[in-house]
Amino acid sequence: MLELVLADRCTGCNACVAACPTNVLDAQPDAPPVIARQGDCQTCFLCELYCKADALYVAPDVDSARPITPAEAIGGGTLGRYRRESGWDEWAGDPRHANEHWRMGEMFGIAARIDAEARVKVRLVESSQPAPERDQALPI
Ligand code: SF4
Ligand code: SF4
Helix, strand or coil: CEEEECCCCCCCCCHHHHHCCCCCEEEECCEEEEECCHHHCCCCCHHHHHCCCCCEEECCCCCCCCCCCHHHHHHHCCCCHHHHHCCCHHHCCCCCCCCCHHHHHHHHHHHHHHHHHHHHHHHHHHHCCCCCCHHHCCCC
């Protein structure tokens, strides 16, 4: 999940806000974007990929938040690594970092299918539950 926007690095370009497919970030006037809906994060790393300032930290855990301080994120040495390893921007053409992010397209498709199937199962389980007793729910 997206854990951090490092204000000291952020240029306010809002590329991360535009790139996020699930609208996790909110743009702010004259300030770095804020993580407004962390629970909607799919850990797709697209925001990291589009952040040329390497001001974002996405933890690899898809299911749970993993809070981290800016100092820990910087010390961990992973800021910008996904963008670099994907061969984007200044890394384009560097044979050590081939641009293979396109390979993620297939994985996103698989993830979307799994998510859709899980949602259908949840709806089926919910529809098999008995309806709540409405007569007791409304006091006169
Ligand atoms: S893409 Fe990076 S620099 Fe641009 S607003 Fe987002 S965090 Fe800031
Ligand atoms: S990791 Fe993906 S889903 Fe999560 S905030 Fe970044 S772009 Fe959005």
